[in-house]
Amino acid sequence: MVLEVKQSQLRLEKYFASYPVQPEEELPINIDEACKVTGLAKPTIYSKFSRREIPGYRRGQRLYFYRSELLEWIRSGKRSTLDEIKADARKSLER
Secondary structure: OHHHHHHHHHHHHHHHHOOOOOOOOOOOEOHHHHHHHHOOOHHHHHHHHHOOOOOOEEEOOEEEEOHHHHHHHHHHOOOOOHHHHHHHHHHHHHO
16 A cells, blocks of 8 residues: 555656646735835835835835835845955955
């Protein structure tokens, strides 16, 4: 019985492995979800959106965001550590 189940499992794995996996399309999120992702309050997100400081989309009266774009926006604000600044300075002087 266990052997038959294993063989069936292997056949199913081979069958599904032959199909290409399509990446799931990212769905837009609303401002409430954007607040959770960024940790910012709604008024702050509205202000940043109106000043074009945060990536987002407007359709009618609604704002939409993509989680990946918000995370990239957060990552782009990384401040260099002192060690990174010193390493960059050394590289510049060596040239």
